[in-house]
Amino acid sequence: MTNRPKLPRLSPSRINTYLSCPMKYYFQYEVGAPTIPHVAMLRGTFVHSVLERLMARKPQDRTNEAALNDFTEAQQEMSRDEQFVMLALSDAECEEFWESSRECLRAYYRIEHPRDANVVAIEKWVTAQLGEFEVAGFIDRLERDSQGLVVVDYKAAKPKKAQWSTDYLRQLTLYALMCEAQMNETPHHVRIYYLGGGKDEHTRDERVVAQSVTSATLDSVREDARRVFSGLNTARASDDFATNVTKLCDWCDYKQWCPAHGGDIAKAKAEATVMVQLRRREVGLPESA
Numbered sequence: 001m002t003n004r005p006k007l008p009r010l011s012p013s014r015i016n017t018y019l020s021c022p023m024k025y026y027f028q029y030e031v032g033a034p035t036i037p038h039v040a041m042l043r044g045t046f047v048h049s050v051l052e053r054l055m056a057r058k059p060q061d062r063t064n065e066a067a068l069n070d071f072t073e074a075q076q077e078m079s080r081d082e083q084f085v086m087l088a089l090s091d092a093e094c095e096e097f098w099e100s101s102r103e104c105l106r107a108y109y110r111i112e113h114p115r116d117a118n119v120v121a122i123e124k125w126v127t128a129q130l131g132e133f134e135v136a137g138f139i140d141r142l143e144r145d146s147q148g149l150v151v152v153d154y155k156a157a158k159p160k161k162a163q164w165s166t167d168y169l170r171q172l173t174l175y176a177l178m179c180e181a182q183m184n185e186t187p188h189h190v191r192i193y194y195l196g197g198g199k200d201e202h203t204r205d206e207r208v209v210a211q212s213v214t215s216a217t218l219d220s221v222r223e224d225a226r227r228v229f230s231g232l233n234t235a236r237a238s239d240d241f242a243t244n245v246t247k248l249c250d251w252c253d254y255k256q257w258c259p260a261h262g263g264d265i266a267k268a269k270a271e272a273t274v275m276v277q278l279r280r281r282e283v284g285l286p287e288s289a
């Protein structure tokens with residue numbers, strides 16, 4: 001058997017990062033400047049982990065008691081996680097973290113009962129070759145309804161209308177493209193469950209954002225991926241990654257080193273590493289390699 005040469009690989013999240021700002025991609029993936037974790041990011045990881053445990057059970061076993069056990073198990077695991085320890089939360093902030101996560105899960109139950117989800121796969125690895133490179137990643141949840149496959153993702157964020165969810169929808173449509181390539185079956189929809197935004201503040205319709213998968217949406221994400229691959233090659237060759245200044249810069253981990261904000265790119269890796277090591281020391285973690 002001949003081994004196929006390994007192709008350069010892009011994930012849907014890398015594609016989204018590059019499209020949002022090439023310079024951010026540079027800091028994150030080319031330089032590898034480490035970052036201090038955020039509460040919102042870890043809340044998302046935690047909620048995913050509880051739902052992943054629950055969905056791994058047979059539908060009839062997805063009881064309320066099972067959900068409580070899965071929450072407790074995921075909570076014990078998260079409490080030991082270095083990223084969580086690095087948040088350096090006070091007892092009150094910690095309780096707020098668990099309570100806001102419980103609120104996301106209550107929002108999930110207002111959308112559907114877990115025993116009604118016809119899950120085909122969770123955390124499924126999929127890839128698709130697009131000429132000289134491939135896209136690859138894990139699908140959170142693939143389910144089947146009366147019309148066929150649906151790609152589903154949970155977001156522990158406040159609901160956003162479909163027109164403001166283009167980056168997430170692009171990401172999920174890329175997964176649909178990979179399903180088509182790998183499973184010979186094209187999902188008919190992609191669907192986001194927005195689970196954040198507080199207690200009872202949003203209707204089910206606001207929390208569920210879905211989009212049909214059509215040849216036009218597949219072509220569009222294929223084209224996005226090719227554009228990113230080609231843009232990346234050009235940016236690497238010229239060592240010139242463009243900046244994209246928007247109001248999102250205020251939430252960017254790399255703003256202090258960004259040339260668009262007067263920063264010095266060359267200092268990013270070393271200074272970010274020192275910041276992370278200081279935080280690790282503050283919370284009693286050993287220095288990372």
Ligand code: SF4
Pocket residue numbers: 021022023024243244245246248249250252253254255258259260261
């Ligand atoms: S601060 Fe803005 S322009 Fe600079 S890297 Fe971050 S997102 Fe891009």
